[in-house]
Amino acid sequence: MRAAVVLALALSWLGSGSVLADDGDALYQAVCASCHGATGRGDTPAGRAMNLRPLEAMSGEALTGYIRGNARHKALSDKLSDEELRAIAKAIPTGD
Numbered sequence: 001m002r003a004a005v006v007l008a009l010a011l012s013w014l015g016s017g018s019v020l021a022d023d024g025d026a027l028y029q030a031v032c033a034s035c036h037g038a039t040g041r042g043d044t045p046a047g048r049a050m051n052l053r054p055l056e057a058m059s060g061e062a063l064t065g066y067i068r069g070n071a072r073h074k075a076l077s078d079k080l081s082d083e084e085l086r087a088i089a090k091a092i093p094t095g096d
């Protein structure tokens with residue numbers, strides 16, 4: 001059963017040309033770093049243009065709630081499962 005869920009997640013990501021679901025760091029780098037930067041400081045051209053603050057450590061629940069409720073992250077929210085967001089929360093780089 002669990003294997004089927006993991007496979008479904010993996011296939012949904014492979015189907016969209018992205019990376020495997022259980023690797024939070026790889027997911028962060030693939031879907032968040034373009035704005036928030038590889039180290040979470042927002043020190044990318046896009047991040048500077050949007051005046052991003054450095055990311056802080058968040059629980060999986062807090063990050064999932066934020067992404068699900070924030071209009072700026074709507075496109076990502078539609079693509080990421082709760083499991084993927086929890087994995088990303090564990091891997092959020094906090095600038096050090």
Ligand code: HEC
Nearest residue numbers: 028031032034035036050052053054055066072073076088
């Ligand atoms: C297209 C650019 C973009 C991408 C990609 C992006 N974000 Fe953001 N993010 C923003 C912007 C802009 C804000 C500030 C939003 C606001 O103030 O309402 C923000 C704010 C945040 C915040 C709140 C931090 C704070 O201090 O305000 C968190 C947490 C966050 N993003 C996490 C993520 C995660 C995790 C991903 C990847 C799944 C991601 N973001 C992808 C643009 C982006």
